[in-house]
């Protein structure tokens with residue numbers, strides 16, 4: 001099922017929860033909606049599901065305007081953050097609640113739990129309950145499946161495993177999926193495209209790679225976890241940053257600049273810019289280092305473990321142009 005959201009706004013009293021949101025999702029596409037708490041992700045899902053009436057705008061499913069169609073007639077499935085299984089029913093009973101004619105055995109084998117039908121819900125682990133909730137959401141064979149923080153409550157290791165399973169399952173089923181998450185790694189692993197929201201607006205839409213490589217604003221860059229963002233003055237293809245100069249392809253003027261931690265090159269050879277290692281955190285194959293250069297904000301560097309400097313060491317700092325991104329000057333945040 002294809003989805004088109006156009007000009008959707010939602011106000012709660014004077015508070016604008018969604019502002020003129022435009023979003024197109026193609027049939028079979030998996031899209032993740034990403035953003036900080038309160039940015040409007042759940043509200044957007046609720047508008048599409050028909051649980052929240054928009055103050056303005058339209059929701060179109062497969063070419064049909066459903067803005068005034070009640071939720072149960074939209075053919076969309078919704079799985080909420082707190083998966084809200086009925087604890088007084090067994091697993092099979094929970095799945096049939098969504099659809100009395102559901103093929104419980106196939107749905108359970110689809111989510112990798114073939115034998116749990118007769119089990120009491122409370123005897124399942126958190127991850128198993130999450131999968132049962134997914135099986136229940138899939139029971140009516142929705143053409144558009146919407147998931148609100150599908151892996152929200154689980155620990156990181158389980159989430160990383162389940163997200164790969166979910167992705168495979170969606171590809172196999174060919175269902176159009178819209179999934180809300182506040183975790184960028186989860187969004188990147190799950191989705192064909194991600195939508196980054198900020199303050200009720202869409203801050204960026206793109207493939208995970210596009211968003212990672214070229215954040216649309218300083219806000220998006222910081223939300224993705226990049227901390228090396230600072231104002232720079234560009235002249236003749238060279239950006240003057242608080243951490244030294246670096247070649248960039250940008251017009252002259254002031255721009256925020258992002259330097260990815262892998263592009264902060266540290267060495268013990270004498271060079272123009274030097275700093276002192278404040279923190280060195282072992283992270284397996286690499287060491288995450290914070291370097292203090294004069295009064296500049298601390299600079300994060302990812303160093304190969306074999307050559308990483310120690311705390312207190314003085315190091316030369318160079319910035320790799322290939323890992324430097326000039327961000328738009330007038331970011332909306």
Ligand SMILES: Nc1ncnc2c1ncn2[C@@H]1O[C@H](COP(=O)(O)OP(=O)(O)OP(=O)(O)O)[C@@H](O)[C@H]1O
Nearest residue numbers: 012015017035036037038039040041042043044182
């Ligand atoms: N029924 C409501 N009445 C008033 N304000 C609301 C209502 N529902 C949501 N809001 C507000 O709208 C904003 C967006 O809420 P929403 O739940 O969509 O955010 P979110 O991005 O899903 O956040 P989270 O990641 O914390 O779930 C929040 O500031 C929230 O407090």
